[in-house]
Amino acid sequence: xxxxxxxxxxxxxxxxxxxxxxxxxxxxxxxxxxxxxxxxxxxxxxxxxxxxxxxxxxxxxxxxxxxxxxxxxxxxxxxxxxxxxxxxxxxxxxxxxxxxxxxxxxxxxxxxxxxxxxxxxxxxxxxxxxxxxxxxxxxxxxxxxxxxxxxxx
Numbered sequence: 001x002x003x004x005x006x007x008x009x010x011x012x013x014x015x016x017x018x019x020x021x022x023x024x025x026x027x028x029x030x031x032x033x034x035x036x037x038x039x040x041x042x043x044x045x046x047x048x049x050x051x052x053x054x055x056x057x058x059x060x061x062x063x064x065x066x067x068x069x070x071x072x073x074x075x076x077x078x079x080x081x082x083x084x085x086x087x088x089x090x091x092x093x094x095x096x097x098x099x100x101x102x103x104x105x106x107x108x109x110x111x112x113x114x115x116x117x118x119x120x121x122x123x124x125x126x127x128x129x130x131x132x133x134x135x136x137x138x139x140x141x142x143x144x145x146x147x148x149x150x151x152x153x
Contacts, residue, residue: 020064023083031071032080035064036091041101041129045121050099050131058095059129060088062102081116082142089139092132101129 023032039061043051051057067080088100102118104110104126114120117138118128130138 021083021087023080030068031076032067032083033064034062034066034080034084034087036088037061037063038095038097039101041099041121045123045127046099046129047119047131050129052098054098057098059099059101060091060095060097060132062088062100065102077112078116082139085135085139085142088132089136092136097132099129099131100135101127103127 020033020035022030023034025031037060039059041051041057041059043054043057046057062084065080065084067076071080085100088097091097101121102113104113107126110120110126110128113128117134118130121127121129
């Protein structure tokens with residue numbers, strides 16, 4: 001992943017083959033990068049409710065996702081995924097998309113994604129997805145929780 005970030009991310013962005021997002025911490029240090037692409041899944045790969053009965057499932061693919069090696073613990077993964085989901089919702093507000101999908105690099109990550117409600121496709125246990133309606137609901141719930149914390153302070 002380091003090679004992609006240092007050598008290919010800027011090229012992908014400039015050639016418009018991926019939309020690369022950079023996450024910074026409070027000091028301006030890069031802590032994560034992620035990139036999206038749009039793909040088509042076959043309806044048989046996802047649940048009927050996720051496919052909406054369509055012959056093609058328009059999918060936002062989290063094509064790249066990397067965090068700095070020093071960023072771990074304290075819910076860092078959840079915070080980064082919340083940012084991914086927030087950006088996915090913003091894209092889905094402009095482009096009709098049915099699901100957010102990603103490819104887990106290993107079984108441990110696939111299990112972790114499952115804990116935050118991603119489910120494996122019917123054809124590949126390492127490709128997981130979440131219906132966009134659920135992504136939106138998750139972002140709204142997280143935003144409401146954050147607003148509740150802010151008003152309690």
